[in-house]
Amino acid sequence: MTYNVTSGYSILDGSCEITGTGCASYTSTSHGAGKVLNLPSPSGWTLHFSVSFSGVARTYVITANPNPSGSGYTGHANEGDKKETWAATAVQPAVAAKGY
Numbered sequence: 001m002t003y004n005v006t007s008g009y010s011i012l013d014g015s016c017e018i019t020g021t022g023c024a025s026y027t028s029t030s031h032g033a034g035k036v037l038n039l040p041s042p043s044g045w046t047l048h049f050s051v052s053f054s055g056v057a058r059t060y061v062i063t064a065n066p067n068p069s070g071s072g073y074t075g076h077a078n079e080g081d082k083k084e085t086w087a088a089t090a091v092q093p094a095v096a097a098k099g100y
Contacts, residue, residue, distance in 0.1 A: 001017070
């Protein structure tokens, strides 16, 4: 499923594909397609993966859980010892208009 992503790290703003407990792909609005590596989830967390982008020296590690409404995930993104917010909201497919 496709999710719109926002983060305290603007480079992570964009979209991602989440399937089950992993991230299949990640696209930054500012830096394009990222390289994703799914990691073993720490106890109490559902998603755990890293993402890096061409031309950017840093790798970001995301840890998140489904949000209470079931419409996405909330958690944090780490860049080394620094931690910022990270959230993914499900993209709702367009509903076709009914003809009468």
